[in-house]
Amino acid sequence: MIIAPSILNANNLQLGNDIKKASEAGITRFHIDIMDGHFVPNLSYGPQLVKDFKREFPMTDAEIHLMSDNPKDLIPAFVQAGADLLEFHYEAMDEGQVSYWLDYLASNGVRPGLVLNPDTPVSVLDKFAPKLKQVLLMTVYPGFGGQKFIEASIDRIKEARKIIDQTGSRITLEVDGGINADTIKLAKDAGANVFVVGSYLFKDGDVAGKVNKLNEILA
Numbered sequence: 001m002i003i004a005p006s007i008l009n010a011n012n013l014q015l016g017n018d019i020k021k022a023s024e025a026g027i028t029r030f031h032i033d034i035m036d037g038h039f040v041p042n043l044s045y046g047p048q049l050v051k052d053f054k055r056e057f058p059m060t061d062a063e064i065h066l067m068s069d070n071p072k073d074l075i076p077a078f079v080q081a082g083a084d085l086l087e088f089h090y091e092a093m094d095e096g097q098v099s100y101w102l103d104y105l106a107s108n109g110v111r112p113g114l115v116l117n118p119d120t121p122v123s124v125l126d127k128f129a130p131k132l133k134q135v136l137l138m139t140v141y142p143g144f145g146g147q148k149f150i151e152a153s154i155d156r157i158k159e160a161r162k163i164i165d166q167t168g169s170r171i172t173l174e175v176d177g178g179i180n181a182d183t184i185k186l187a188k189d190a191g192a193n194v195f196v197v198g199s200y201l202f203k204d205g206d207v208a209g210k211v212n213k214l215n216e217i218l219a
């Protein structure tokens with residue numbers, strides 16, 4: 001079970017401190033949301049943030065959640081910046097491009113992941129599972145932190161878990177959006193094993209306390 005803090009709703013002027021506190025509490029991976037103001041109506045970070053992150057925290061994984069329909073320019077830039085895992089949206093490109101960019105990531109030593117929005121059929125995973133190291137099911141509509149977990153996600157997690165288990169490979173199943181002390185348990189019981197947590201972790205300053213609490217729930 002992995003908790004991957006999303007830094008989107010952290011205080012960006014305190015980011016280094018917050019990452020340090022979470023790492024001291026046992027976090028080994030951070031989830032970095034990249035928003036292009038076009039695929040989603042919000043803007044966030046660029047490759048420089050990832051470069052800085054890997055320079056300061058070389059032993060910690062940078063997981064890139066790319067919310068953009070411009071893979072051509074952005075994917076190579078984030079690979080160059082030091083991404084350890086990069087996941088992009090199925091909805092952002094045609095299926096030929098999805099295959100191409102999953103192969104591109106693998107051949108550049110970056111773990112490939114595919115993200116599905118809440119309305120995208122989980123069955124599209126059948127086609128791409130052999131190329132994946134991780135599936136990310138959005139449990140909110142992407143674009144902003146602090147939204148409410150969509151309850152209908154539970155059945156989608158179960159369906160994705162079934163597809164992954166049928167492949168016999170160790171693809172991780174991640175959920176993202178509205179994860180807190182209540183919803184993490186629902187998602188885990190449905191079959192998720194990586195949990196993106198944003199506002200719940202960062203909203204009141206006690207990052208380590210929240211990580212410990214979630215770990216107890218997952219144990």
Ligand SMILES: O=C(CO)[C@@H](O)[C@H](O)COP(=O)(O)O
Pocket residue numbers: 006008009031033065140141142143144145146147176177178179196197198199200
């Ligand atoms: O990708 C996204 C939003 O588009 C997420 O990673 C959120 O940033 C998670 O934040 P919370 O829902 O946990 O506040």
Ligand SMILES: [Co+2]
Pocket residue numbers: 006031032033065176196
């Ligand atoms: Co995200």
